[in-house]
Each structure stands twice: as structure tokens, then as C-alpha cells.
Amino acid sequence: MFKPDLIVLEETESTQDIAGKMALDEAPSGTSVMALRQIKGRGRSRSYWHSPPGKNLALSVIVRPTIKVQECPLLGMLASITTADLVDDLCHPFKAYLKWPNDVLIQDRKIAGILSEARILNGIVEFIVLGVGLNINSRAEDFPDELCESLTSFVIITGKTFDLKKVGISFLERLADLVHKVEHEGADFVPLLWEQRWRHKGQMLVRDGVMGTAIGIGPDGGLLMKIHDGEILNITSGTISLL
Numbered sequence: 001m002f003k004p005d006l007i008v009l010e011e012t013e014s015t016q017d018i019a020g021k022m023a024l025d026e027a028p029s030g031t032s033v034m035a036l037r038q039i040k041g042r043g044r045s046r047s048y049w050h051s052p053p054g055k056n057l058a059l060s061v062i063v064r065p066t067i068k069v070q071e072c073p074l075l076g077m078l079a080s081i082t083t084a085d086l087v088d089d090l091c092h093p094f095k096a097y098l099k100w101p102n103d104v105l106i107q108d109r110k111i112a113g114i115l116s117e118a119r120i121l122n123g124i125v126e127f128i129v130l131g132v133g134l135n136i137n138s139r140a141e142d143f144p145d146e147l148c149e150s151l152t153s154f155v156i157i158t159g160k161t162f163d164l165k166k167v168g169i170s171f172l173e174r175l176a177d178l179v180h181k182v183e184h185e186g187a188d189f190v191p192l193l194w195e196q197r198w199r200h201k202g203q204m205l206v207r208d209g210v211m212g213t214a215i216g217i218g219p220d221g222g223l224l225m226k227i228h229d230g231e232i233l234n235i236t237s238g239t240i241s242l243l
């Protein structure tokens with residue numbers, strides 16, 4: 001049973017690593033770590049996650065779901081849906097959208113990213129650590145120059161600053177509702193829920209030089225792309241760009 005329990009650290013290299021170690025030490029589902037200053041944040045595809053000290057939410061949560069190995073990506077999607085719901089509420093009237101697999105966009109700029117790391121043993125999902133990096137109080141000048149045009153934050157959108165811990169708790173409460181739903185019903189509902197916020201549905205996308213139309217999300221969270229000869233590819237990794 002997922003039960004949120006938040007530990008707040010002043011500073012750490014990566015909350016993802018701390019939560020991963022706690023999970024290996026049997027920490028229960030819902031155990032979460034946030035850091036006010038994260039100095040070596042990790043992003044998807046081995047990238048560095050830039051987070052100016054004290055300004056943004058860096059939080060990792062341990063989930064121990066009963067799901068099939070191939071369904072693991074659906075948990076990352078659950079975290080991005082949760083984040084988008086939270087962004088909608090706090091940045092009203094602006095609406096958050098999702099970019100496959102898990103970026104949260106608002107006004108076509110990235111406000112949050114999710115790193116989902118699963119531990120699988122003998123074909124069984126032992127746990128997943130969901131890491132959310134959500135830009136809250138960082139202003140344009142806090143972002144690296146090359147990312148300045150593509151990122152945004154709560155304060156940029158609303159003009160208001162927010163308490164990081166309160167936002168973290170609110171994220172966990174919302175995530176708990178969806179994780180409980182998975183615990184009771186399984187994760188089949190996730191792709192459709194995710195698609196409702198999909199920014200690029202029906203659009204032409206490119207992945208590794210292959211072009212196609214984004215037609216849906218498969219049962220395991222893959223991006224279904226219809227290419228020129230009508231074949232439908234199920235894309236499960238990599239970076240997608242707009243044509």
C-alpha cells in the first residue's frame with residue numbers, strides 16, 4: 001500500500017540516488033525524498049538536470065506496484081499526469097500538456113521532467129523510483145542560456161513564488177490517488193488518461209530520422225507512430241522531435 005512519507009534534505013547530490021538506496025534497504029512504498037538543493041541532479045538519457053539552489057522541486061518517490069515488467073513506463077506516465085494536474089491547479093488558467101514520454105509543458109515550454117528508474121529482479125518489478133524535477137521559483141536568468149527559451153517555471157507563469165515543501169506534499173497526495181487506483185484496478189487506464197493531455201497527438205514527429213504521425217499511446221506506454229507505408233511503430237525509447 002502506497003503511503004506518502006516525505007523526508008526533506010537541505011542538500012544532496014541526487015534525490016534519485018538517495019531514494020534508490022532506501023528502496024534497496026526495504027523502505028516502504030511512498031517513501032519520498034526531496035532536497036532543497038540538489039547539486040548533481042540526473043535527467044533522462046544520462047543528461048544533467050539543472051536546478052538552481054533552493055528554487056525548484058527535486059523529489060524522488062519509491063513505488064512498489066504490482067505490475068508487469070513491460071508496464072513500468074506507465075508509472076512514469078502517472079507521475080507526469082500528476083505533475084500536470086498540479087501545474088494546472090497552481091498556474092490557473094493556463095493548462096499543462098505532456099510531451100512523450102514524460103515532459104510537462106505549459107505555454108509550449110518545459111516546466112517539469114520525470115526520471116523513472118525500475119529495479120527488476122527475476123522478472124519481477126521490485127520497485128520504481130520516480131523522480132520529479134519541477135521548476136517553481138526559478139526565473140529566466142537562473143536557467144542556462146541555451147535552455148532559457150525552452151524552460152519555464154511557476155513564478156514565470158504566475159508572478160508568484162511557492163513553498164517547495166508544500167508543493168512536494170501536494171504532488172505526493174495527488175500521486176497517491178493514482179497509485180491507489182493502479183493498486184486496485186491495474187494500470188490499463190494510464191495510456192488514455194495520459195493521451196488526454198498529449199500535446200502532439202495527430203502531429204508529424206521524427207525519431208532517429210524516421211517520420212510519422214503520432215496516433216496514440218500503446219498499452220505499455222509506447223508512442224504509436226504511423227509511418228508512410230501505413231506500418232505502426234511502437235516507440236519505447238529515445239527522443240522525439242516535431243517535424
Ligand code: BTN
Pocket residue numbers: 013014015016017040041042043044045047049057058059060103112113114115131132133134
Ligand atoms: C528529465 O530529464 O526530464 C527528467 C529530470 C528529472 C529530474 C529529477 S529532480 C529529482 C530527481 N533527482 C534526480 O537526480 N533527478 C530527478
